[in-house]
Amino acid sequence: MTPTLSITDQPIDIAAALAAVQTDAAGAVNSFIGTVRNQSGGRPVRRLHYESYDSMALTQLGHVVNQAYEKWPMLQEVAVVHRKGTLELGDVAVVVAVATPHRAESFAACQFIIDTLKQVVTIWKREEYEDGTEWVAAHP
Amino acid sequence: MTPTLSITDQPIDIAAALAAVQTDAAGAVNSFIGTVRNQSGGRPVRRLHYESYDSMALTQLGHVVNQAYEKWPMLQEVAVVHRKGTLELGDVAVVVAVATPHRAESFAACQFIIDTLKQVVTIWKREEYEDGTEWVAAHP
Amino acid sequence: MYAEDMSLKIALFGITREIVGTSVIELPAPAPATVGALLDELRKQYPALGELRSCAVAVNNEYARNDHPLHTVDEIALIPPVAGG
Amino acid sequence: MYAEDMSLKIALFGITREIVGTSVIELPAPAPATVGALLDELRKQYPALGELRSCAVAVNNEYARNDHPLHTVDEIALIPPVAGG
Numbered sequence: 001m002t003p004t005l006s007i008t009d010q011p012i013d014i015a016a017a018l019a020a021v022q023t024d025a026a027g028a029v030n031s032f033i034g035t036v037r038n039q040s041g042g043r044p045v046r047r048l049h050y051e052s053y054d055s056m057a058l059t060q061l062g063h064v065v066n067q068a069y070e071k072w073p074m075l076q077e078v079a080v081v082h083r084k085g086t087l088e089l090g091d092v093a094v095v096v097a098v099a100t101p102h103r104a105e106s107f108a109a110c111q112f113i114i115d116t117l118k119q120v121v122t123i124w125k126r127e128e129y130e131d132g133t134e135w136v137a138a139h140p
Numbered sequence: 141m142t143p144t145l146s147i148t149d150q151p152i153d154i155a156a157a158l159a160a161v162q163t164d165a166a167g168a169v170n171s172f173i174g175t176v177r178n179q180s181g182g183r184p185v186r187r188l189h190y191e192s193y194d195s196m197a198l199t200q201l202g203h204v205v206n207q208a209y210e211k212w213p214m215l216q217e218v219a220v221v222h223r224k225g226t227l228e229l230g231d232v233a234v235v236v237a238v239a240t241p242h243r244a245e246s247f248a249a250c251q252f253i254i255d256t257l258k259q260v261v262t263i264w265k266r267e268e269y270e271d272g273t274e275w276v277a278a279h280p
Numbered sequence: 281m282y283a284e285d286m287s288l289k290i291a292l293f294g295i296t297r298e299i300v301g302t303s304v305i306e307l308p309a310p311a312p313a314t315v316g317a318l319l320d321e322l323r324k325q326y327p328a329l330g331e332l333r334s335c336a337v338a339v340n341n342e343y344a345r346n347d348h349p350l351h352t353v354d355e356i357a358l359i360p361p362v363a364g365g
Numbered sequence: 366m367y368a369e370d371m372s373l374k375i376a377l378f379g380i381t382r383e384i385v386g387t388s389v390i391e392l393p394a395p396a397p398a399t400v401g402a403l404l405d406e407l408r409k410q411y412p413a414l415g416e417l418r419s420c421a422v423a424v425n426n427e428y429a430r431n432d433h434p435l436h437t438v439d440e441i442a443l444i445p446p447v448a449g450g
Contacts, residue, residue, distance in 0.1 A: 015155055018173065024229045027177035030170070030250075032243065033158065034450050037167035050449070053378050053442060057449070059426040082449060089164045094450050103172065103254060103365075110170075111247045114450055122423070122442075123449030124379030135380040136448040140418045174365050190364070193293050193357060197364070199341040222364060234365050243450075254365055262338070262357075263364030264294030275295040276363040280333045 003065045004079035007052050007123070012081050012092045021077035026099035030106035032114045034094040036087045040136075046128045050093065052084040053122040064116045072109045074100055080113065082123060143205045144219035147192050147263070152221050152232045161217035166239035170246035172254045174234040176227045180276075186268045190233065192224040193262040204256045212249045214240055220253065222263060286313065288350055290322075291357040296335065299328045309350060315339070316346030322358070333361045371398065373435055375407075376442040381420065384413045394435060400424070401431030407443070418446045 004020045014033060021029055036048050065078050077099040087093055096114045100106040125136040144160045154173060161169055176188050205218050217239040227233055236254045240246040265276040286309040297303050310317035315337040323330045336359040337344050343359070350356060371394040382388050395402035400422040408415045421444040422429050428444070435441060 014158060018154060022173075022175060022230065024176075024178040027175055029173040029175065031173070032246070033162075033169040033171070034243070035162060035167055035169065036164075037241065038164040051379050052449075053376070053423075053444075055440075056423055056426040056442065056444075090162065101177065103174070104251075106172070107247055107251045111244075114243060118447070118450040120428070120447065121449045122378065122444055122447055124445065125448040126379070135383075135445070137446040138380045138417055191294050192364075193291070193338075193359075195355075196338055196341040196357065196359075258362070258365040260343070260362065261364045262293065262359055262362055264360065265363040266294070275298075275360070277361040278295045278332055 003062075003077070004081070005058055005061050005065065006080075007054050007057055007082045007084055009083070009085040012083055012095055014092060014095055017079045017081050017095045017097050020079040021097045021099040023077060023099060026076040026101055028101065028103040028106040029097060029099045030103070030110040031095060031097040032110055033092055034114075036089050036091050036093060038089050040127055043129055045089070046130065047089065048087045048093070049126040049128065049133070050082075050084040050087065051124045051126070052082070056122045057082070060120045060122060061117065064113055064120065067116065068098070068109050068113050071112065072100065072105045074102070074105055075109050076100055078113070080117065082121070084123065143202075143217070144221070145198055145201050145205065146220075147194050147197055147222045147224055149223070149225040152223055152235055154232060154235055157219045157221050157235045157237050160219040161237045161239040163216060163239060166216040166241055168241065168243040168246040169237060169239045170243070170250040171235060171237040172250050173232055174254070176229050176231045176233060178229050180267055183269055185229070186270065187229065188227045188233070189266040189268065189273070190222075190224040190227065191264045191266070192222070196262045197222070200260045200262060201257065204253055204260065207256065208238070208249050208253050211252065212240065212245045214242070214245055215249050216240055218253070220257065222261070224263065286352050288313075288318065288352060288354070288356055290318070291355070293357065294360050295332065296329065296358040296360045299326050309352070313350045314346065315344045315348045315350065318350060318356075319346070335360055371437050373398075373403065373437060373439070373441055375403070376440070378442065379445050380417065381414065381443040381445045384411050394437070398435045399431065400429045400433045400435065403435060403441075404431070414443075420445055
């Protein structure tokens with residue numbers, strides 16, 4: 001039941017993340033995969049750059065997962081892998097996978113983890129366009 | 141945008157199902173994987189047998205996916221693969237994967253598809269225990 | 281008479297196949313030839329069908345209501361409670 | 366005096382690193398040596414920080430409130446709006 005949490009500058013191995021959560025006791029695995037889209041708010045995106053404050057990001061990610069275990073005591077296994085560095089269109093930026101005995105909780109716990117991750121985990125995204133770059137969400 | 145729908149007696153290739161829905165325009169992929177649990181309602185399960193009325197199952201699955209496209213017009217790609225035949229503990233019984241531009245809809249659409257699939261798709265499950273077998277949900 | 285010439289093939293799956301003991305049965309069409317009349321006839325011949333949580337009839341791969349008419353060319357199936365996923 | 370001997374290292378990330386122009390700055394500890402006083406001092410020196418949607422301070426990998434005390438041994442970081450996922 002130790003969650004698999006990592007931040008990596010290497011391509012994310014989705015199959016490994018899914019395999020990390022599968023057990024004979026958990027019949028339901030929900031996963032969320034975030035990939036680099038070719039546009040953001042209607043503006044064409046060429047690539048993304050993720051910067052991470054790794055030690056804090058992993059600390060906060062641990063808190064998020066602990067909260068999920070408190071909210072869904074039947075939650076069995078969790079894996080979260082976030083990429084950093086430069087990502088091209090279609091590259092996988094994040095994978096969250098959770099395993100539970102029943103399916104409704106797998107959806108709820110996975111959604112909670114990705115939603116909360118985006119609020120507290122210290123990773124920053126710079127979008128690169130044809131004509132410049134911008135730190136996402138930095139300004140009001 | 142043609143959904144990948146199939147019922148197979150071969151092991152499900154999860155990576156292929158996920159790859160089938162990924163596009164540069166869809167940043168969010170949610171997937172649900174149902175696997176064979178080692179127990180059902182507290183009773184140890186040895187293996188499962190799925191029987192399918194294939195032509196109707198695919199027809200009904202098509203209806204379910206069309207309903208999802210109506211409910212979430214931004215839904216981009218869908219893949220549903222269901223296994224049939226004899227499955228051992230841990231084997232993958234079903235994979236649903238959906239791709240959308242934004243994540244909330246990916247969770248909602250995937251959950252709708254698996255929930256509705258379970259209500260209408262003509263697949264039957266027989267659980268095998270130490271001391272016999274039972275058709276799941278057959279009797280009140 | 282037309283009605284007596286007419287017979288229906290019904291595909292059986294899961295527990296209904298076990299109850300009836302075969303995967304396809306052929307029956308003279310009930311009068312009137314509707315889903316509801318077919319279900320009544322089958323439940324009379326196989327009372328265990330009445331103990332199921334539900335038993336629907338599909339016509340040409342679609343769930344059919346009790347007043348749905350049946351024809352010899354139709355693909356008809358009994359649908360006990362499904363349990364996919 | 367003790368307070369003048371004390372200096373803080375602050376790690377910078379993302380847009381705050383760009384605003385300040387370096388990934389670590391060392392500052393004399395403000396008096397009182399708290400998160401709130403540090404933020405006031407930094408916003409005075411780098412007004413562009415005040416234009417951000419938010420700018421938190423982390424102490425030893427945890428988000429810290431304005432009254433949180435700061436010590437030279439602490440790992441301190443400015444946290445502009447995060448955007449993971």
